[in-house]
Amino acid sequence: MASSSSSSKTGLKKMLTLKSSDGDEFELEESIVIQCQTIKHMVEDGFSLIPLQNVDTKTLTKIIEYMKKHAEKTESNKEEIKNFNKEFVKGSFDDQFELVSAANYLHINGLMDLLCQSIADRINNKSVRAVREIFNISNDYTPDEEEKVRDEHKWAHEGGEFDESLD
């Protein structure tokens, strides 16, 4: 018999446990979880219980939802995945930032791309003030310095209203 993986020989699927920073445990099939490079490496090192100290339960639940859906990806359900992705990125900025931090930590490249693109699309038309609020950045320019940077690209601040809203 040709060699095949141990899981298909026994008919049993190898399970892994992910533990959030709040201490909640999630049991998942290995085939779903290896989309995430960080976990994949830990599995290769023989771990089956994986503590994720940087990811809380709320964020981990969302990430698992994403990995489960994307594990189903085939040629025929592209449209369905696209719609799923569209819904997935609809949360508040703060939620999106939590997710993007976790996706970065876990090295889920597809999710990283999806989230960065959606955040980028949402801030395109925001005002400078709104972007500061959204990213929680304080303005460290003096009024003169800011005026100078503004003058270098005057056109970029003209033409239409910019969105002041924070969502």
Added chain:
Amino acid sequence: MIVYHNQVYMEKNNNIVACIPHELVVEILKKVPAKYLMRFKCVSKSFCSIISESLFIESHQKSCVSEFLINRLALTPEDVIYNFSKREEYKDLACPIQYLDQPCFQDLEFMQSIHSLVCLWNIAGQVAICNPFTKQNVFLPYDQPAEIYGTICSLGFDPTTKKHKVFKAHIENRELRYWIFTIGLDKSWRQIPSCAKFYPAKNNCVYIDGVIYFVNQLACNIVAFGVGDEKFI
């Protein structure tokens, strides 16, 4: 400020709000089209330095929004016809073309582009480089000796130093001469040694991975020029 789980939290309006780590801000800004990025330089000094950093600019140019090649096919007194290729995601083409139609570029009838940069020139050797997305331009040094004609230019990129360079060939006192100019570094054109008979055909060069390939009008062959070491290969 509280340091917790390797993330920095700051107090804001009595809520604890996480600061977004620098590396993630970079990843997000990479996906923002250049014309909006110019506005976001005003957000803070750290935003401005991310956006101005050369590695950021390079990876931004490689990402979806700025894959943009443009050429002028014809220039008549009334009309300019453009030919461009671009990725489908980039829909807003009116803005770069309007920019290139400005009066200050009107004397420069020839055009070639790589990444999102456009090189404009005329046969007398006036050369301008512009980025129609960030609306920045620079006119390269030009002193007007009497007998220059037949100027042909091409933009190239040196992957090692991350600098764009302009190659220029022209005929001066009946002799072919070749010049190079590093954008952002050089103050004047530097002449490079002439090789075997080579005069590039107009609108017939292409830049790929550190090398510009020219169709040679004089010998009906292809001449390759390494942008990094500035030598004919």
